[in-house]
């Protein structure tokens with residue numbers, strides 16, 4: 001394995017980032033989780049079970065689609081899409097929740113909990129909770145509940161309890177804090193399914209491993225079809241799980257350029273964006289050492305994005321490391337740019353992408369124009385945008401009524 005992964009196996013550090021900075025009360029649970037996962041990872045039965053659900057429940061492998069019309073419209077490099085939008089529940093999140101529910105089952109847990117922003121991870125958790133008949137509780141900020149009511153209804157229909165969180169800005173960061181509190185109180189029978197490559201060790205490693213199926217499949221599919229590898233790979237970054245999963249297929253291929261795209265919001269002033277790589281400083285958030293958007297006193301500054309899934313003031317510790325090491329280039333795209341790309345992909349390709357993914361599309365567009373026609377860009381299409389159509393229609397008043 002490459003240098004990047006060696007860090008992660010060692011005490012859960014990626015360079016100086018990562019580690020386990022969580023309340024004392026969770027220490028034993030995290031150690032147990034780490035030990036269980038280490039064993040399961042090599043267990044034949046576990047691997048077979050995971051493979052079974054990937055194929056027969058999620059619908060993997062997800063297709064690789066050549067975007068002929070986007071390629072033509074952008075007038076540069078060829079554009080390829082890894083279709084995580086076609087997974088059951090409509091995003092990459094289920095790759096992780098299936099894996100983690102199998103760990104929870106192996107540990108004999110009877111209850112699962114999760115945090116959610118846009119509600120995608122909540123839905124993916126409610127889904128596996130129903131399938132394995134486990135008591136399921138999902139924490140969601142009141143502000144996100146308002147923006148994504150339909151996802152809350154989906155979760156309840158599948159039997160999950162959705163708990164609104166009114167603390168702070170009532171968004172993802174606050175829901176995560178509340179889920180951590182629940183876990184500390186109920187750790188004996190409960191597994192916390194963290195939804196992105198964030199949190200204390202071993203979560204960033206576990207989530208990355210389950211999401212790396214995206215990059216491993218993509219590399220194989222692309223090579224089979226083209227006899228070569230793509231020149232560039234682009235993915236959006238909230239906490240960073242779809243991106244790290246995609247990048248992991250290519251991280252050792254030094255000639256493949258990797259690009260992570262964060263949410264630039266509506267301006268560069270604190271509180272109006274989620275561009276952690278551009279504006280964050282080293283700090284601690286949700287049990288890990290990473291880059292965090294904070295003020296001069298070290299107080300976390302609320303994040304903003306038009307897409308609830310990117311609305312997070314930190315980033316996974318492995319991304320902070322990949323930024324520092326230079327292996328991945330991070331950029332950001334603002335709300336308007338994401339909205340434009342969202343509508344362009346709808347009209348040109350007949351695919352409604354998630355607003356999160358639209359950030360990656362807008363960045364890929366500028367990249368494509370600088371590249372040659374024989375070069376290739378692979379985009380991680382992390383999810384479908386059905387959840388976003390009401391919000392987009394509201395923001396583009398009158399255009400769709």
Ligand SMILES: *Cc1c(COP(=O)(O)O)cnc(C)c1O
Nearest residue numbers: 196238239240241242309356383
């Ligand atoms: C949750 C979500 C994201 C952002 O989360 P990451 O952990 O950064 O991948 C991106 N796209 C979609 C469709 C999502 O649901």
